[in-house]
Amino acid sequence: MKKPLILGMCLLMAGCSAKEEPSPTPVVNVKAVRAEVRDMSLSVSAPAILFPRQQANIAARLTAPIRQLHVRKGDDVSAGQAVAELADRDLVAQRDEAAAAVVDAEASLQKTTAGTLPADVERARGEVANAEASLNQAQKTYDRRRELFAQGAIPNRDLLISETELSQAKTSYEVAKKSLDLLLNQSRDQDIRIAQSRLDQAKARLSLLDAQLQFTKILSPFDGSIVEQFMYAGDMAKPDAPIFSVMDLSVAVARAQIQEEQAGAVRIGQACSFAPADSPASTFEGKVSVVNRAVDPARRTIEVWCEIPRPGSALRAGAFGNATIITGTAPKSVLVPLPAVQFQEGTRNGFVMVIDEKHAARKREVETGEIANNMVQIIRGISPGELVIVEGGYGLPDGTEVRLAEEKKQ
Numbered sequence: 001m002k003k004p005l006i007l008g009m010c011l012l013m014a015g016c017s018a019k020e021e022p023s024p025t026p027v028v029n030v031k032a033v034r035a036e037v038r039d040m041s042l043s044v045s046a047p048a049i050l051f052p053r054q055q056a057n058i059a060a061r062l063t064a065p066i067r068q069l070h071v072r073k074g075d076d077v078s079a080g081q082a083v084a085e086l087a088d089r090d091l092v093a094q095r096d097e098a099a100a101a102v103v104d105a106e107a108s109l110q111k112t113t114a115g116t117l118p119a120d121v122e123r124a125r126g127e128v129a130n131a132e133a134s135l136n137q138a139q140k141t142y143d144r145r146r147e148l149f150a151q152g153a154i155p156n157r158d159l160l161i162s163e164t165e166l167s168q169a170k171t172s173y174e175v176a177k178k179s180l181d182l183l184l185n186q187s188r189d190q191d192i193r194i195a196q197s198r199l200d201q202a203k204a205r206l207s208l209l210d211a212q213l214q215f216t217k218i219l220s221p222f223d224g225s226i227v228e229q230f231m232y233a234g235d236m237a238k239p240d241a242p243i244f245s246v247m248d249l250s251v252a253v254a255r256a257q258i259q260e261e262q263a264g265a266v267r268i269g270q271a272c273s274f275a276p277a278d279s280p281a282s283t284f285e286g287k288v289s290v291v292n293r294a295v296d297p298a299r300r301t302i303e304v305w306c307e308i309p310r311p312g313s314a315l316r317a318g319a320f321g322n323a324t325i326i327t328g329t330a331p332k333s334v335l336v337p338l339p340a341v342q343f344q345e346g347t348r349n350g351f352v353m354v355i356d357e358k359h360a361a362r363k364r365e366v367e368t369g370e371i372a373n374n375m376v377q378i379i380r381g382i383s384p385g386e387l388v389i390v391e392g393g394y395g396l397p398d399g400t401e402v403r404l405a406e407e408k409k410q
Contacts, residue, residue, distance in 0.1 A: 029405045030392035032355055033337060037384045040333040041326050043372045044266065048256035048274060048306070048323035050315055052249045054222060057242035060086060061215040066235050066243070073229040077220040077246060084243055086216040095209040102206050105199035112195040124180040131173040138162070138169035224248040227317070252311040253289070256323035257301035265327035266291055272306035276321040284308045284315060288325060330370060334378040340388045341368060341376050353393035354386050355402060361389060363398045 064086040071083045142162040149159045218237075228245035237243060254274040258266060268291055273283045290305035306323050308315070336352065343350040348368045353361045366381030382388065389402070396402075 027401045027403050028361075028392060028396060030353075030355075030361070030389045030396075030402045031405050032387045032389045033340070035334050035336050035378065035382045035384055035386050035388055037332055037334055040330045040335060040370060040375065040377055041372055042265070042328040042330055042370050043324050043326050044258055044262045045322055045324045046256040046258045046262075046301075046304075048254040048321055050274065050276075050317055050319040050321070051253045051255055052224070052247040052317050053251040053253055053307070054224075054248045055317075056221050056246055058083060058218060058220065058244040058246060059239055059242045060084075060218055060237035061239055062086060062212060063236065063238050064088070064216065066231060066233050066237050069233050069243075071226055071244070073226050073244075075226050077224060077226060079220060079222045081220045082217045083220050083226070084218040084237075086218070086237055088213055088216040091209060091213050091216065095206065095213060098202065098206040098209050101202040102199070105195070105202040109192070109195040109199050112191045121180070124176070128173070128176040128180050131169070131176040135166075135169040135173045138166040142166045218243065220246055222246070222248050223250065247317055249311065249315070249317060250309075252284070252286075252308040252315050252317075254286070254306040254308065254321070254323045256304050256306065256325075257296065257299060258304050258325075260295055260300045260302060263291070263302040263304070266302075266304055266325055267327075270325055270327060272304075272323060272325040274306055274308055274315075274321055274323050276315065276319050278319075280322070282314070283324075284311055324372075330377060333369070334382055334384055335375045336378060336382065336388050337390050338371060338374045338376050340390045340393070341366065342394065343368075352382065353389040353396055354382070355389065355404070359402055359404075361393065361396050361398065361400045361402050 066084055067087045068085045069083070070081075070085070071077055077083060142159075142165070145154060145159050145162045148154045149156065224246045226244050227247050229243070230241070230245075231237065231243045252274075254272075266288065268288050270288045271285065272288050273285050275281075275283045286306045286308035288304060289307040290303070292303040295302055304323070304325065306325065340352050341350050342352070349365070350368065351363050351365045354364045356362050364381055367379040369377035369379045371377070387404075389396070392402070392405075
């Protein structure tokens with residue numbers, strides 16, 4: 001009985017003194033790419049809303065019933081195209097009346113210009129004729145008495161009386177003639193001015209009614225599409241109530257609110273793009289057309305317009321998305337994919353996991369620069385050609401052995 005017991009105890013002691021085998025080290029599968037050097041486009045991005053290049057509410061300039069609509073919501077229109085017509089029977093009647101008034105005023109002016117004179121002018125002409133006859137008679141009497149005085153047949157007193165009578169006759173003739181001229185000129189000019197004024201008034205009223213008749217045809221102000229319809233045939237059109245709303249989307253405008261600290265590099269004419277929220281993979285290229293000179297006091301942003309020519313039917317007014325503006329180029333930058341960088345909140349610093357020559361993951365602190373097209377510019381911390389982990393590196397302990405599942409090439 002003692003021998004088996006002693007043998008068991010020896011075996012137990014031998015087992016306790018043996019070394020324990022270490023557990024195997026785990027190997028983590030990761031995906032990695034190499035840091036590369038290339039020129040990087042610098043950009044700023046911000047949420048944006050799409051607007052048409054121009055938009056207008058089409059309203060009547062007269063108050064009248066709508067007789068006919070030529071378009072409806074969704075139709076395309078061209079500049080100057082009639083989109084609606086108003087009832088115009090009363091205006092047509094007033095226009096005909098005004099045309100007749102113009103004819104009457106023209107006839108009155110012609111009659112006045114031809115020289116139709118009032119009775120007092122005829123009376124003045126008679127006075128001139130009488131004064132002229134008296135002057136002639138006085139002249140003959142004076143001539144005859146002057147000859148008789150030269151012959152000594154009459155005294156000097158009679159000759160002086162004839163001279164006085166001749167002088168009075170001349171004066172009376174001049175006065176009568178000037179009175180006639182004054183009366184003729186004043187009456188004629190005044191009557192012509194009055195007749196001309198009445199003609200001008202009649203023509204002005206006719207022009208006004210012609211313009212109002214033109215206003216009964218409501219025209220589109222530019223090429224575009226009808227996006228809203230507020231009235232229908234039979235409704236009473238008014239200047240303060242639109243009938244249609246038309247938009248010109250031949251050029252779309254993405255209006256972005258750029259943060260104040262980022263807007264300093266934005267300039268008119270720079271390349272820009274718009275990516276709709278419902279289709280972020282689709283981008284539409286354009287140019288910066290407006291950089292607002294004022295800062296929004298509430299949001300501390302600056303409004304920037306990105307004009308997109310010929311967007312076609314893919315973009316609609318009011319669409320939400322993201323606008324990106326190319327502000328410059330950073331030549332020969334060290335770039336890594338954005339998922340490779342784990343940023344410290346609120347800073348441009350962070351770290352990446354690099355793979356050393358022993359296939360171990362090493363934590364590396366980095367300072368970053370610009371971010372564009374899902375790539376990050378590395379200012380400090382990474383050298384070109386180093387392997388950086390883009391998938392599987394989050395929470396990975398420093399020194400962990402890794403296996404490359406796939407090495408991506410950018």
